[in-house]
Amino acid sequence: MLHWERISVLICKEWLELRRSRGLLLSTFLPPLILALLALGLIFAMGLVSDPDTAEIPAAAIDPALAGLGLEALAQVIFGRQFSTLFLLLPMVIPNVLASYSIVGEKNRCTLEPLLAAPISTGDVLLGKVLAAIIPGIALTWLCALIFAAGLGFVAIDPAVPGLVLHPGWMVMLLLASPLLALISVALTVMVSARVNDPRSAQQIAGVLIVPVMLLFFGQMLGLFVLNPVVALLFSLVLALVAVGLLWLATQVFQREKILTRWR
Amino acid sequence: MNAIECHRLTRQFDRLVAVADLDLVIPAGTIFGFLGPNGAGKTTTVRMLCALIAPSSGTARVAGFDVQTQAAAVRAATGILTETPGLYDTLSALENLTFFARLYGLSAMQAAERAAHYLRLFELWERRHDPVGGFSKGMRQKLAIARALLHDPPVVFLDEPTAGLDPAAARAVRDVIKTLRAGGRTIFLTTHNLAEADELCDLIGVFRTRLISLDTPANLRARLFGQSVRVVLAGPAAPLAPLVQRLPFVSEVSAEERVLLVRLANPDQHNPALVRALVAAGADICYLEPFTPSLETVYLELIQEAVTVNGSG
Incomplete structure (x- = not known):
């Protein structure tokens, strides 16, 4: 049985610590906002300069909805779609950084034993730490996506561009896949935390997680597939299965006895 | 009533026996000194009694609760000062205490009241809003002891409570320990400071994987x-x-x-x-x-x- 009051106390403590760590706060939260603004700036630039290579792209073959767009608008859509995929990296990277500092940090400072001596279950502690890491990660991802979506209306040279960039497949990925990616990222961080003593080592696992998202990125870029809602749902389903499995493994690693006697 | 009762309590890590067949009865309101060399298994014993790790065999009851089947109740009824203070450096003294008080189930108001009481008792009130990272070793130790007492536990485990404290602070901590006994609390004191154990303890257990001797300091001397x-x-x-x-x-x-x-x-x-x-x-x-x-x-x-x-x- 979960004790939400204690979980919320733990989450508040985690966020208070985060707020006090200015360096971590800025280095984690500023780059995603810059990414969103940079993407808008580049899309705006695409609309200003006509690239003759764009005419070579078999746009209609990739996605019939792109037929009939001007070259600049087409460049904006293609670039916008590729860039929008990168937003899926955020829910993996941000929670991974926060969770690694939270768990490995507690391990290094020897604060885990007093915490585990309290009448709180390890499930509650784990859930508190997972939520404290993924909530800011997902919130920031969605905030950046919102800025990107809102800004797209201003920088698009064709009113059809925003609708074509922010397509249903991307929406599904953003709303469904990003929380799952965040969960996977934190579950892996918990497992790695048992073995490492440096938050940066725990963060290396984000490198592994980037692979499936980069496959989506390059797959779209090369025209191998279009991220339609069906592909996005299937991708999310696979992620959900992986997330459940990894979370179960994380709960096995995050046991009072193991933390105190096996974690090194 | 007995605060702690162990019967053949044993803990083994793979082939290493850390604690063997520990039989121990500590009456409530006693200051019990748990003495032994480094690596004797004292920390493992304390962790078993605080329901942090499970025994390999044997039984133990702390404050009337079984450490295996009523682990949460044992944790709620015990306070622990670990070997290292284990405080959150970026949080203030007040925030550290209120966080733990809330974890132990106290309401926000109770948590604030208890935290204030112990901060005053340990003369940390003036520094309550300062981040703990800037505290001296003695201040951190006092804050960690305060954390162990916040929820008013009947049994308190203190591991080297005066280590690193200046003589005045160590005296203050010893006075607090005596006050706790006067209030009916049971103190399980792990220490290498034998003069301190002599001054404080009603009962001494000398331990090295097994309990070598258990008696009052006077009886141990006489024996x-x-x-x-x-x-x-x-x-x-x-x-x-x-x-x-x-x-x-x-x-x-x-x-x-x-x-x-x-x-x-x-x-x-x-x-x-x-x-x-x-x-x-x-x-x-x-x-x-x-x-x-x-x-x-x-x-x-x-x-x-x-x-x-x-x-x-």
Whole structure:
């Protein structure tokens, strides 16, 4: 049985610590906002300069909805779609950084034993730490996506561009896949935390997680597939299965006895 | 009522036996000193009694709760000062305490009240809003002790509570421990400071994987050294030792420079005869006093005995 009051106390403590760590706060939260603004700036630039290579792209073959767009608008859509995929990296990277500092940090400072001596279950502690890491990660991802979506209306040279960039497949990925990616990222961080003593080592696992998202990125870029809602749902389903499995493994690693006697 | 009861409590890590067949009964309101060398299994014992790790075999009840089947209740009924204070450096003293108070189920208002009470008690109130990272070792230790007491637990485990404290702060902590006993709390004190254990503890357990001895400090002394008197002479003591050894009520004599250490069955009854015998032999006695060996002497003797008997380190 979960004790939400204690979980919320733990989450508040985690966020208070985060707020006090200015360096971590800025280095984690500023780059995603810059990414969103940079993407808008580049899309705006695409609309200003006509690239003759764009005419070579078999746009209609990739996605019939792109037929009939001007070259600049087409460049904006293609670039916008590729860039929008990168937003899926955020829910993996941000929670991974926060969770690694939270768990490995507690391990290094020897604060885990007093915490585990309290009448709180390890499930509650784990859930508190997972939520404290993924909530800011997902919130920031969605905030950046919102800025990107809102800004797209201003920088698009064709009113059809925003609708074509922010397509249903991307929406599904953003709303469904990003929380799952965040969960996977934190579950892996918990497992790695048992073995490492440096938050940066725990963060290396984000490198592994980037692979499936980069496959989506390059797959779209090369025209191998279009991220339609069906592909996005299937991708999310696979992620959900992986997330459940990894979370179960994380709960096995995050046991009072193991933390105190096996974690090194 | 007993605060702690263990029956054949054992913990094994793979092939290493950390704690073996520990039988222990500690009455409520006792300060129990748990003494033993480094690596003796003291931390493992405390972790089992705080329901942090499970025993391999045997049973234990703390504050009336079984450590295996009622682990959450045991944790709620115990407070623990771990080897390292384990405080959150970026949080203030007040935030550290209120966080733990809330984890122990206190309401926000109760948490604030208790935190304020202990911050004042340990003279940290003026620094309550400062990040703990800037605190001295002594201040951190006091804050960690306050954290162990916040939820008013009937049983408190303190691991080296005065380590690193200046004499005044150490005295303040010892006074707090005595106050806790007066309030009916049971203190399980793990320490290498034997003078402190001697001053505070009602019951001493000497431990090295197994419980070597369990008794009051006075009984431990009496058991090992009997009742002894120290006779300080004006001249060398060694020539008089054989004479004293021949007295029927003397069980053991040792001489060092001007001092005779004489073990007697009953000093009150035999001291006059001892003095008469020494004076008759021409000794000039400066003074005579009861000899109380330090707890350190008793401890080292017990550990040495255990090594000899078990033949292990």
